[in-house]
Amino acid sequence: MIRVLIAEDMHMIRSALVALLSLEDDMEVVAEIERGDEVLDAALRVRPDVAVLDIDMPGLDGLSAAEQLSARLPDCRTLVLTGLSQPGNLLRALKVHVKGFIVKDAPAQTLTDGIRRIARGERVIDPELVAAALETGSSPLTARETEVLRAAASGIRTAQIATQLSLSQATVRNYLSNAISKVGGRNRIDAIRISRDAGWL
């Protein structure tokens, strides 16, 4: 029996996933989570074989939750449900040892097969996602530029970013300016939008 944890913030989709997996003889849903920051605690409590995580969740995104699981519960394999609109996420997912990366609109059979294969230790990656990731290219931003742009995306001011990341305001402005120029944005907002669409943030 494969013990599955499901983390999805949209109630209807979460219920549908639970209903779908409950129909499978070899699967058991052991936890349903609606926030990313609750995934680790729940996983430590129920010890699932596979965690099915939505990529966008309140509290903590699916990939960050997968990173926590990989560090604290390496036996639990993660499968992330994503959209094709942010292909750059595949690179991040592979870095945080995500074993499965499937588009949300794939047929139900793909999800159940994917969970079984991941439970067997295989890696499941949608070819469409690989193609989209290769088209988009890897992020041109350095780790620090990504960090600063991500902080800016939360809507805080330059002075607050500087305090948060222990940098001077001039350095923050430099990083932002580099990031804007590298992603080809017209301004900070445009750079955030481009980077988000590509999955680089």
Place this chain on the structure above:
Amino acid sequence: MRGLADLWRSDRAVRLAPVGAVTCSALLPLVQVGLAFSYVGNGVGTGLWSIAATAAYLPLHLRHIWYAARARRTPLGGWPLAVMAVVILGATPLAGNMWPRAYTALVVSSLLILPAPWSYLGCVALVAAAAPVAHALGLSWAAAPWLTFSVLCGSVALLMLVWLAAALTRLQTAREALAQRAVMQERRRIDDDLRHSLGSALESIAARGDRAATKAAGGEPADAAQELTWLADASRRTLAEARRRVRGYRQPSLRTELETAAALLTAAGIVTRLDLPRAGIPDTIAPQQRGALRATVTRLLREGHTRACTITATDLDGRVLLEVRADGTVETIEVPA
């Protein structure tokens, strides 16, 4: 050289060309002023007249050059040209025997402002008059013909500069127009493409949906279920088709694709090395070869056992041979030039 080439290709060269033409047009009269003071037979009086006359006509002349170098017609150019002619010709008896050299400005402005054939006639007359006028003002017959030569060459050089700057501006405008037309054509092509492929598929899906609704309402659940199953399959096929088409519109460079492939494989825990030829690789890759490369990368990402991978691109007389070597297995993809 690369920096110079970049500058030449850039819009900056187009913006600077009229400024260069105006600067060169201003330099010649300034030399003229110097000669009015220092040349044999000239003095302070001729120098001062030369300064005054140059100050009067030069702004008008530079205005003509500025508009012409930007490929624009000078607004109200006739009156300033008339004033220039009066000033230059009127200063002739007062500004020294080298003053006929200033006819260069009159020749250039005439050609830029006056319509043919009057402009040509005026220019020939001015060039021809330079030597006799200079002789009449005291220049020897040995030196005077050089003045005609100087006016002729100076006029040709300035006109070439103005023509070059104007040509650059026209080229830039034409390039922008071409780019806009290309964008319009591409939009139209995509529009036609989508209408003929995805449009018809979506219409078919809508029709099936209506049919399924009718059957469900008419108490035929089995037929309605069959229609809905078909509808779901057709929707997925249409979605896949839409993605394929969007991918077809994007043309990432081969280098970007290879570098991203290496980054993805490395992130998946496969030690990956990318060897690219120093001579560079083609910018694009045909869809078939791109598909083969993506299939290989997907397979390597899915296989859990691969530990090391080397992607080598070899240049073979314009063609590029991509070799993906992973744990003893080798896959070769040939990218035509």
